[in-house]
Amino acid sequence: MDNVGQRAQGAPRIACVFGASGGIGRALCDALAAGGTEVIYAGSRAGQGPEGAGIRPFAFDLKDETSIAAAAEAMRADPPELVIAATGVLTLADGTGPERTYKRLDPAAMAEVLALNTIGPALIAKHMLGIMPRGSAFTFAALSARVGSISDNRLGGWHSYRASKAALNMLLRNFALEMARTHPESVIVGLHPGTVDSGLSQPFQSGLAERQLTTPQDAATNLLRVLAGLTPEHSGRVFDFCGAEVPA
Template sequence: MDDVGQGAIGIPRKVCVFGASGGIGQALCDAFARSGCETIYAGSRSGIAFEGEQIRGFAFDLCDESSIAAAAEMMRADPPEWVIAATGVLTLADGTGPERTYRRLDPASMAEVFALNTIGPALIAKHMLGIMPRGRAFTLAALSARVGSISDNRLGGWHSYRASKAALNMLLRNFALEMARTHPGSVIVGLHPGTVDSALSVPFQSGLAEGQLTRPQDAAQNLIGVLSRLTPAQSGRVFDFRGEEVPA
């Protein structure tokens, strides 16, 4: 992957990262700051801005639509060219991890996983797409996962996580088709960052092959490089950190 900023489209003037306090989200904000972005909207539950004069922190909660709507309204006058939902959960706060068998399915846990992995990013799209002016190119991306691919699923298990990411991928496809009618310059995609050394992957890092674990800084560089090359013709799909399409 080439360095940030050397893609066909390049780095935008304004970006917004939802989930800026996570491993990948913070690395994205840092990379954008180094690349010369004028304004980086950095969303987290606390709303605390990170270091950098370009960074503007704002508070939001994936499970509180009003907080997402307020964030979008704050950006309405001058919307970002790129919006990235760098959010997601694999292990819940109470320690509940992905189910390895259907016998472990629990409706409350499933609902929470879907709220964070599917519904939350969908609400981000709902309100951020709503402020995008016609006639201007923009990109909206959400972190997805290769395990959300139905055709590529050969191991099973991880039921709620897989299903929530597959549902997210379907929503992104729907949004892309709808926005193409009114915003032909739009790019709406899912991104598979690989296995990143972050809080999400820590419980599952043992046994990984050497070289399979990616630093957040490298993951951010990879994802920005991919986004900088995508065109509206590729909208509605999911791409991995190499820029290769993930099958549906």
């Protein structure tokens, strides 16, 4: 039978990816399209996304709440069943990377990392969760990281990045508890994609064990597979690319 135009099991009819110009974000858009998702809102700072019949690019800036609110409002009439905040920063635009010691902490750099890794995704959640109708099933996911786990932290360092992801995980838990009261079919989770061959990880790939580096395409496939298997009982937690829970 010809499967063209048919959605894969668990694939949403409408999805939205914030950060569609990044390695993982672009791959997520491609994988959703391949799975039969009819409409994919693809957000980036430049307002450009992958090409495709169902792709609807839009512009947003993580540090500009007005742009995020406008993007959400444009989707209110027919909101997505899946929203992924595929955003994040490890090395800042000026080359400032993760601090390996407390002696290198810089308040401006720390504030920038928190703005992009924590506050930005929280604002996406604020406005996207706000357009979800009661009684509807939907999933909101944000890219997190295993290093955001407090109990699993055995090496230290990377202070701002770890703190920003730990804070993001806490916010996702808060959002899940709040939304469960009014939207009991909602799923709100964090996702750890693994070490993906992207611009974010590029400066830190040397010395990685064989097969530890994942392509964006494989990461997207893995993450969508994990999301398809989640239920409201999983809401408020963080899962890795294999579906295993990341400890808090």
